[in-house]
Amino acid sequence: KSPLSAIRGAAELLREPVPDEARRRFTANIAEQVQRIQDLVDRLLQLASLEKRRTLDDPQPVCLRDLADGVVASLDPVAQVKGVTLQNRAPEGLAVWGDPFLLRQALANLVQNAIEFSPRGAPVEVAAIPVGRDVELSVRDQGPGIPDFALDRVFEKFYSLRRPDTGKKSTGLGLSFVREIAQLHRGAAALANHPEGGAVATLHLPAFTASR
Secondary structure (H helix, E strand, C coil): CCCCHHHHHHHHHHCCCCCCCHHHHHHHHHHHHHHHEEEEEEEEHHHHHHHCCCCCCCEEEEEHHHHHHHHHHHHHHHHHHHCCCEEECCCCEEEEEECCHHHHHHHHHHHHHHHHCCCCCCEEEEEEEEEECCEEEEECCCCCCCCCHHCCCCCCCCCCCCCCCCCCCCCCHHHHHHHHHHHHHHCCEEEEEECCCEEEEEEEEEECCCCC
């Protein structure tokens, strides 16, 4: 059901006399759906802004260990509610050339997704390894993985899978946002099933070297 349909339905019910408990439930539902619409609009504006850009404004070296530390710290309260453990396996000394704010947003999006698809008590691991002249930054979960029918569609705008514990979908714009950020950095984003279970999202980014 779309947010507007949910708001319309709740508003129509509130036109009639209803018990206080039901009224509170309906008004809470309206507030939740309004927030969904706001999230969607915000994501669309962010994505539209990214799609217009062709280069990074002020690229700089970004330490992946520090980047992952910041994302893990900011999302740890969310993970604790879900009973998920966040692990930062990114080594010291690996850096990429880019925009730290955008890269943090991209990584946070991937970690947030991993938390939402993880079973209680499972770890979510952030790792980074050098691959030739690039760096592969990855986020792995222990969730159900990606259904075969969705593997080729996960980066499409508005495409989203239901979360295992709530059955709810996201805006379907998060991974499109991540892909745009990766491409703006002359890199790439990917999402696949891990051979040992769960899913793994990766960002392939140009490595920073002292001679750059």
